Amino acid sequence: MSDDLAARLREQGLRLTPQRELILAAVEQLGHATPDEVLAHVRGQVRSVNASTVYRTLEVLEELGLVRHTHLSDRAPTYHSTREHEHVHAVCRSCRAVTSYDTEVVAPLVERLAADGFTVDVGHLAVFGVCADCAGRETGGRGDPT
Amino acid sequence: MSDDLAARLREQGLRLTPQRELILAAVEQLGHATPDEVLAHVRGQVRSVNASTVYRTLEVLEELGLVRHTHLSDRAPTYHSTREHEHVHAVCRSCRAVTSYDTEVVAPLVERLAADGFTVDVGHLAVFGVCADCAGRETGGRGDPT
DNA sequence: TTCAGTGCAAAGCGTTTGCAGGGTG
DNA sequence: CACCCTGCAAACGCTTTGCACTGAA
Numbered sequence: 062m063s064d065d066l067a068a069r070l071r072e073q074g075l076r077l078t079p080q081r082e083l084i085l086a087a088v089e090q091l092g093h094a095t096p097d098e099v100l101a102h103v104r105g106q107v108r109s110v111n112a113s114t115v116y117r118t119l120e121v122l123e124e125l126g127l128v129r130h131t132h133l134s135d136r137a138p139t140y141h142s143t144r145e146h147e148h149v150h151a152v153c154r155s156c157r158a159v160t161s162y163d164t165e166v167v168a169p170l171v172e173r174l175a176a177d178g179f180t181v182d183v184g185h186l187a188v189f190g191v192c193a194d195c196a197g198r199e200t201g202g203r204g205d206p207t
Numbered sequence: 208m209s210d211d212l213a214a215r216l217r218e219q220g221l222r223l224t225p226q227r228e229l230i231l232a233a234v235e236q237l238g239h240a241t242p243d244e245v246l247a248h249v250r251g252q253v254r255s256v257n258a259s260t261v262y263r264t265l266e267v268l269e270e271l272g273l274v275r276h277t278h279l280s281d282r283a284p285t286y287h288s289t290r291e292h293e294h295v296h297a298v299c300r301s302c303r304a305v306t307s308y309d310t311e312v313v314a315p316l317v318e319r320l321a322a323d324g325f326t327v328d329v330g331h332l333a334v335f336g337v338c339a340d341c342a343g344r345e346t347g348g349r350g351d352p353t
Numbered sequence: 354t355t356c357a358g359t360g361c362a363a364a365g366c367g368t369t370t371g372c373a374g375g376g377t378g
Numbered sequence: 379c380a381c382c383c384t385g386c387a388a389a390c391g392c393t394t395t396g397c398a399c400t401g402a403a
Contacts, residue, residue, distance in 0.1 A: 076357055076402050096392080111360045116393060118358095132278065132353060137392065151325055160325070169315040170334070178339025179297055179306070185335050185353070188316070193324025207278060207331065222377050222382055242367080257385045262368065264383095283367060 069125040084118045095137035129184045134206040150187045155195035215271040230264045241283035275330045281353035296333045301341035
């Protein structure tokens with residue numbers, strides 16, 4: 062856990078700071094969160110933490126392999142801990158509902174591209190479309206993710 | 208072709224303007240282009256055309272089903288004509304190369320989600336990963352398309 | 354003591370919006 | 379001649395960057 066953080070940072074000659082611990086903890090607690098949500102969460106617990114620090118830290122954490130991100134909307138990306146099982150997201154363009162699927166659903170795709178030497182980043186995959194509920198209501202909901 | 212444009216616009220009580228024709232033509236010629244590239248292309252042929260017009264027009268054209276967009280980078284989206292065969296994009300995170308695949312590569316995925324009532328927007332799908340070339344050179348290239 | 358990390362403020366990029374004039378149907 | 383569309387300019391949301399100070403090792 063956070064030991065991972067300390068260890069991995071050390072390996073890279075990077076430093077362990079309270080902000081880094083807090084931001085990693087926030088991502089783990091929130092499940093899926095945008096930089097802004099992470100910022101809000103962290104600020105809820107502590108004094109001043111800056112947005113730039115959140116961005117810079119999420120980048121570091123991603124390089125260390127502790128968090129990952131996907132794009133579930135055309136706005137800010139969402140980050141999640143790599144301690145979760147890797148999964149694929151299905152996003153309804155109409156109601157914006159996000160469903161997680163086991164990576165097995167893309168196994169054939171992954172194998173097919175692997176045959177060409179292409180290694181798919183499964184955890185980053187977001188599949189857009191229309192969910193069962195919205196298919197009924199026709200041209201449903203609000204906005205328009207991606 | 209452009210007849211499509213005129214016809215579809217009429218159906219919706221919308222108007223045919225030179226800008227709309229030019230922008231659609233630009234997307235068809237460019238293959239895959241960002242709003243900015245479309246703007247540059249259109250300006251290359253004609254006088255003043257405004258960025259907002261490009262955005263508004265691409266939105267209209269997409270609603271009319273004449274163009275589609277995907278996200279091949281974490282920057283601007285890329286638009287393409289729906290007259291092309293529908294395809295899936297594989298984007299190398301290292302060298303940014305984009306390869307188009309026939310939609311059959313995602314058929315199993317599409318069927319699996321369809322079983323849950325989820326209709327996948329195949330044309331929008333972008334698969335990120337590392338291509339064969341870059342897998343060799345290890346930690347390759349430049350930027351980092353998300 | 355050193356140099357990575359942080360906060361702050363400003364800038365950057367892509368996109369959106371309000372408004373008044375212009376052109377299509 | 380009604381009303382959609384456009385250009386313009388300002389605003390916006392998210393992210394990045396430069397810089398001087400702070401604090402981890």
